[in-house]
């Protein structure tokens with residue numbers, strides 16, 4: 388008999404926590420997972436999954452317009468938000484249910500409440516104390532909302548999926564992932580979208596030419612950008628609309644909705660980690676080593692709460708590596724090199740490996756190749772939107788160091804190409820691959 392109630396107690400049933408719980412359970416460990424909201428976490432309930440479904444739904448606005456150029460007699464169409472919203476929420480509920488079933492099938496005990504750490508081997512849920520050989524903190528992150536008068540009148544990505552009605556005008560704070568994805572979504576739903584950003588750089592971590600192409604296309608579509616400013620105050624007016632004031636001499640603007648997309652901070656408030664001697668970094672994240680272990684030998688942390696890479700597949704890998712290493716006797720570590728990522732903006736962009744600036748800093752002058760083209764579908768649709776692919780290549784070895792793209796289906800194309808970049812293939816090996824014609828992806832092997 389173990390001296391503890393559980394071999395593993397997981398706090399948070401999101402991407403990282405569910406993977407770690409079910410894999411540890413499958414290895415025969417006695418596992419409990421506590422979740423204060425809904426099984427599935429951010430990705431399933433109010434992140435990647437419903438977001439992607441809204442991206443699909445929103446894109447019909449352009450598809451239906453383009454269809455006429457392809458010979459379809461499309462009558463004037465009406466978009467009914469509650470239908471899309473409720474269908475998306477229904478699918479989310481089904482996925483949540485299947486996550487619960489997976490936990491049960493792997494003998495993981497589910498506790499639907501908030502848990503806090505009370506010591507190296509103990510947690511508290513409500514009035515009940517539990518002990519565990521290992522504790523895994525997988526509590527994710529939460530929207531970081533700037534503090535200024537009236538900020539409470541804005542919403543975050545937590546609320547955006549359940550709106551009663553769609554705004555006709557929306558101001559989005561931030562110019563990162565969520566801001567650009569929802570700018571595309573709301574614009575296609577017919578709203579006037581304004582993005583407000585402290586600098587004039589959007590999606591800073593992406594390749595400059597690619598993000599500049601997104602900015603140019605977004606502006607051409609009618610999305611408005613207010614750069615070098617921040618919101619200073621929001622007032623709610625008698626008719627329910629909002630008046631937003633900006634720093635730096637910009638006139639106030641009336642709007643129906645404000646969405647904060649200003650980053651996500653680790654969910655560590657009141658989590659009791661100090662009871663185990665764990666101190667947070669200045670972003671509130673839990674510091675961990677390469678095995679996701681904290682300074683306390685019995686406590687580990689994975690996913691957004693560690694603020695390493697805030698992406699679902701990374702949280703899942705960290706959870707899997709933890710469970711394999713600790714409960715499966717198969718130790719391995721997550722490799723953070725060449726993580727592909729995408730922004731589901733309109734059009735979407737995606738990238739893997741080094742940007743040109745990063746590559747030049749690391750290796751000196753690198754070679755770059757680009758393909759700047761109008762996708763065939765856009766030609767017939769008479770849509771003046773060009774795709775751009777960019778490859779960064781080591782000047783001596785010819786190894787492809789980075790691949791970046793914007794255009795239709797860029798995330799789908801990049802996932803496959805990321806295998807080649809991760810495998811350190813050379814430009815010549817790309818070129819030796821026969822093009823698949825006609826496709827957009829063939830540009831990858833035809834770049835000059």
Ligand SMILES: Cc1cc2nc3c(=O)[nH]c(=O)nc-3n(C[C@H](O)[C@H](O)[C@H](O)COP(=O)(O)OP(=O)(O)OC[C@H]3O[C@@H](n4cnc5c(N)ncnc54)[C@H](O)[C@@H]3O)c2cc1C
Pocket residue numbers: 398399400401402403404421422423424425426427428429430431433434435436438500501502503525526527528544565654658689690691692696697698699700702
């Ligand atoms: C709008 C949006 C879109 C996104 N889109 C993408 C995308 O397209 N691709 C991508 O890779 N990533 C995307 N992400 C990021 C992705 O959702 C996260 O990186 C991922 O969910 C992190 O997983 P996690 O396990 O660390 O945390 P989470 O999935 O957030 O899970 C943490 C869980 O812990 C629970 N919890 C917190 N504190 C406690 C406590 N004390 N007790 C019990 N339970 C607790 C929370 O309720 C939550 O369910 C998106 C995020 C957002 C917000």
Ligand SMILES: NC(=O)c1ccc[n+]([C@@H]2O[C@H](COP(=O)([O-])OP(=O)(O)OC[C@H]3O[C@@H](n4cnc5c(N)ncnc54)[C@H](O)[C@@H]3O)[C@@H](O)[C@H]2O)c1
Pocket residue numbers: 533560561562563564565566568584585590617648649650651696697698728729730731
């Ligand atoms: N497609 C995807 O994979 C995807 C989609 C959505 C979210 N995510 C993940 O979720 C994380 C959070 O998304 P996000 O868009 O909120 O963050 P982000 O880090 O991508 O962007 C935050 C933006 O807010 C700005 N900002 C920060 N503080 C501010 C302040 N006080 N006032 C004004 N502007 C401020 C930043 O300059 C930046 O433009 C992302 O970093 C990403 O890891 C991923």
